[in-house]
Structures are given as C-alpha cells and as structure tokens.
Amino acid sequence: MQSLKFHLQFLKSNSCNFPKFFSTNATLQSAGPMACLLKTRSVIRFKGPETLKFLQGLVTNDVRSLDNQKTAAENGITPNTPAVVTSSVYAAMLTPQGRFLFDFFLYRPPRSDEKLDRTGSGPGSDPGELGIFADVDSSALDELLATLKKYRLRSKVDIENVAEDFSCWQRFGGDLKGTSSSVEELEADSVGWGGTVDRSGVSSSQANSLGWNWHNDPRLACLGYRGIFPSNATPPLVEADKETVEENFLLWRLEKGIAEGSAEIPKGEAIPLEYNLAGLNAISFDKGCYIGQEFIARTHHRGVIRKRLIPLRFLNSSGKEMEQKVSPGSEVINTASQKKAGTVTTALGSRGMGLLRLEDAFQGTGLLTIKGQEDVNIETIRPKWWPSEWFLDHQQHSASA
Numbered sequence: 001m002q003s004l005k006f007h008l009q010f011l012k013s014n015s016c017n018f019p020k021f022f023s024t025n026a027t028l029q030s031a032g033p034m035a036c037l038l039k040t041r042s043v044i045r046f047k048g049p050e051t052l053k054f055l056q057g058l059v060t061n062d063v064r065s066l067d068n069q070k071t072a073a074e075n076g077i078t079p080n081t082p083a084v085v086t087s088s089v090y091a092a093m094l095t096p097q098g099r100f101l102f103d104f105f106l107y108r109p110p111r112s113d114e115k116l117d118r119t120g121s122g123p124g125s126d127p128g129e130l131g132i133f134a135d136v137d138s139s140a141l142d143e144l145l146a147t148l149k150k151y152r153l154r155s156k157v158d159i160e161n162v163a164e165d166f167s168c169w170q171r172f173g174g175d176l177k178g179t180s181s182s183v184e185e186l187e188a189d190s191v192g193w194g195g196t197v198d199r200s201g202v203s204s205s206q207a208n209s210l211g212w213n214w215h216n217d218p219r220l221a222c223l224g225y226r227g228i229f230p231s232n233a234t235p236p237l238v239e240a241d242k243e244t245v246e247e248n249f250l251l252w253r254l255e256k257g258i259a260e261g262s263a264e265i266p267k268g269e270a271i272p273l274e275y276n277l278a279g280l281n282a283i284s285f286d287k288g289c290y291i292g293q294e295f296i297a298r299t300h301h302r303g304v305i306r307k308r309l310i311p312l313r314f315l316n317s318s319g320k321e322m323e324q325k326v327s328p329g330s331e332v333i334n335t336a337s338q339k340k341a342g343t344v345t346t347a348l349g350s351r352g353m354g355l356l357r358l359e360d361a362f363q364g365t366g367l368l369t370i371k372g373q374e375d376v377n378i379e380t381i382r383p384k385w386w387p388s389e390w391f392l393d394h395q396q397h398s399a400s401a
Contacts, residue, residue: 033173033224035238036246040261042141042163043228046132050156055132058151059104060272060296061091062287066108066132086110088226090218090282092272093147098295100270102144103260103282105135105168107215107228133228135168137261151291167231169238170249171214172224219280220385222256247348254351257311257383264346264353273299274355275309279387307342308390310361311381312352314370321350322376328352331371332378334360341368356380362391 046055055063066086089106109131136144141161148159212230214237217223229235258280259265265275273296277283285300299305314322330344332354342356360368361380368378382391 031173031244032242033171033176034242034244034248035169035171035235036244036249038135038168038170038249039246040138040263041135041168042138042161043166043168044134044136044141044145045160045162046134046157047130047160048155048157049130051130051132054152054155054157055091055106056287057290058148059091059093059290060277060283060292061089061281062284063089063091063106063132064287065089066106067130088215088218090280092277092282093144094272094290094292094296095268096291098271098292098299099268100262100265100272100275100277101147101267102136102140102262103265105218105226107133107135109133109212133162133166135226135228137263138163140262140267165231166228168226168228169235170217170224170226171237172249172252176224219258219282220256222385223253223258250346250348251351254346254348254353255311255381256385257309257353257381259309259346259353266345271299272296273305274307276386279385279390305390306359307355307357308361309345309353310356311383312344312354313379313381314347314350314352315377315379316375317377319377323349325373325376326352326370330373332356332360333369333371334363334367335369336363336367340371344370354378 048054052063052067066089068086086108089104091104091106092100093102093104095101141163145159145161152159212228212235214225214227214235217226227235253260257276259275272278272283278285278300283296285297314326316322326344326347328344328347330347332341332344333339334341337360339360341360342354344352344354346353356368362382365379366377368380370376370378
C-alpha cells in the first residue's frame with residue numbers, strides 16, 4: 001500500500017497549475033468533457049522484427065490485432081486522417097503463478113506506407129520497421145524494463161524508455177461522445193497526418209516520422225479516449241479551460257470500479273480476474289500460451305470468483321459522504337457477522353475501491369464499516385458495465401453453499 005500512498009501524493013503535488021479537484025462524481029459529470037496529462041504513466045517503445053511475437057508470449061491479451069489494419073472510412077474527406085488505423089490494446093503481464101505484475105496500453109503508430117505523403121494525397125511507399133509503444137505505470141518503470149529485458153533473451157526486439165519524448169493523455173467526462181460529429185472528431189483528433197487541416201501539429205509527411213491520434217479507451221467506452229503524444233506539444237482537442245488534474249480521472253475511475261497500474265493493483269499479489277481484468281478487455285482466453293496463462297484459464301473455466309474489486313462510498317451515520325476519512329489498506333468489516341469482508345485498495349475523498357467478498361458486498365446498506373472506524377459506513381456500488389452473469393454466478397454459488 002506504500003506505493004499507492006506515493007501515487008496519491010504525487011498526484012496532489014503536481015496539481016497546482018490546473019483547475020480544481022472535483023470532490024464528487026456528480027460535479028465531475030456536470031463539468032462536461034475534459035482532458036488530463038497522466039503524470040503517473042510513462043512510455044516505452046518496442047522495436048524490431050520479432051516485437052509482436054515477443055509480446056504475444058508475454059502478455060494476457062492477443063497483440064496480433066495491432067497488425068490488423070482497418071481502412072479509415074473518412075480518409076477521402078480530409079488528408080488529416082491516417083490511411084489505415086489500428087485499435088489500441090490493453091493487457092497485463094503476470095507472474096508464472098498468475099498474479100498481476102504490470103499493465104500496458106499498447107499502440108502501433110502507422111508505418112510510412114500507411115501515412116499520407118508530402119503532398120497529402122496518399123500513403124508513402126516505405127513500410128519501415130514495426131514499432132509498438134506502451135503506456136505503463138511510472139512507479140514500476142525501472143522494474144518493468146528489467147523484467148522485459150530478462151525475458152527478451154535472443155529475441156530481435158529493442159526495448160527503450162522514451163518517457164522524456166512522449167506523454168500519456170486521457171479525455172473523459174460527461175457528454176464526451178456528443179461534443180462533435182464523427183467526421184469533425186476524426187479531423188481534429190490527430191497530430192501530424194497532413195498539411196492542409198492540422199497546422200498546429202507538424203505533419204508526419206513533412207519531417208515528423210510519426211503521426212499520433214486519440215484512441216477509444218480499449219477497456220470501456222465510458223472511460224473516453226486515451227493516447228500517446230509528443231511531450232513538446234499539447235494534444236488536439238485539449239482546450240486550456242478543459243485541462244484538469246489527474247485526480248479527477250482517478251475519481252472518474254473510482255466511481256466505475258476500474259483500477260490501473262501496480263499502485264492500485266498490488267504487484268505480485270492481485271489475481272487478475274478478481275480485479276475484473278477480463279471484463280476490461282485485458283485477457284484473451286483463446287490466444288494460446290503466455291506467462292501465468294494456466295492459472296488464469298483454470299480459474300476462468302471453473303467459474304468461481306468469490307471476491308471482486310467494487311466501487312465504494314464512505315458515509316456517516318446520516319448518510320452524508322465523508323471525505324479523507326479512509327486510507328488504502330483499511331479492513332472492511334461485516335457488522336452482522338463481525339468478520340472481515342475485504343480491504344479498501346484505493347481511496348480518494350469520499351470514494352474508493354475495495355476487494356470484497358461478493359456474499360458480503362451486496363447484502364444491503366449499513367452492514368459494512370471500517371475496522372477501528374465504526375463511524376464510517378460503506379456503501380457498495382454495482383457498476384453499470386458489469387456483466388449480469390457475474391451476479392448470477394454469485395447467486396448460484398451462494399445458494400449451493
């Protein structure tokens with residue numbers, strides 16, 4: 001839990017130049033679309049002919065999709081969009097025992113033959129070398145690089161820390177999807193695709209070798225857009241009055257019960273299925289072997305997940321939200337049985353997330369509290385994105401017990 005405290009302190013210490021922190025999700029929703037620089041994330045680059053093969057045997061998701069090109073339908077409308085696009089991929093790296101180590105947001109920038117040429121009229125001719133960029137947890141960067149290089153062996157893959165050159169950004173908030181038409185969005189959300197529309201960014205066809213654009217967050221649509229951009233420029237669609245602190249994106253995730261990074265998903269301890277990574281599109285169950293795959297497959301096919309990461313609200317006896325009263329690592333108690341129901345994993349303001357036993361989590365209000373802080377009541381929130389079978393499975397296993 002020490003890493004999570006450092007994570008929150010880091011967020012607070014870097015928020016002085018940005019708009020205020022919204023203490024509740026209701027005010028965050030009403031604030032509308034916003035964007036934030038993810039200072040707790042860094043960027044690394046994989047480059048070489050065996051990049052995809054290396055990652056495919058290492059992470060939980062099927063990275064071959066990064067080589068599946070889709071023609072950009074609107075490319076005939078404006079030269080400010082790529083000729084082909086690829087979706088980003090969310091994945092995790094595990095221990096051989098199937099415990100969480102690191103998470104990755106993987107992006108494949110377009111090759112030279114997929115981008116517009118200098119005239120803005122069509123793709124170039126040189127395919128170039130395959131490169132994959134990864135958005136990773138800053139606090140675990142050195143350990144991650146050492147681990148990757150340990151597994152690389154003789155693979156023809158170069159692994160670089162490019163955190164000084166690139167930054168991670170997130171666009172999120174209420175009514176994000178309704179802010180512009182699809183064509184306007186495609187024209188505006190890219191940096192460096194052509195020379196006739198996006199003058200704010202240097203064109204990739206005119207001296208910049210890479211083009212960058214926002215991607216749908218690969219986990220859930222409600223999280224908005226995510227992307228990697230050059231550190232020396234503000235991404236497109238980021239207005240000065242809409243740039244906010246990273247704490248607000250953390251609050252947005254807390255409301256939905258979505259953890260990211262080893263500060264929120266305990267490294268070497270967390271079971272990915274308990275932290276809902278399968279529901280967040282981080283795990284492929286038919287891709288084949290990867291490190292830790294046997295445990296994940298066995299747990300998944302057995303179908304018994306007794307604990308899950310759940311959004312929490314901290315309330316007083318009157319039902320009003322209590323801020324800054326609960327810290328990560330606090331033990332959650334079922335007042336009816338006086339037994340441990342779980343643990344608070346993340347807390348910010350009056351919101352948090354906890355890894356709780358499902359049989360305790362949704363029994364009703366007023367039954368959960370914090371050990372040693374009996375004046376704090378815990379309300380659990382059922383996320384809207386949860387598949388219905390997660391509750392059906394829980395009810396069936398409870399009945400069997």
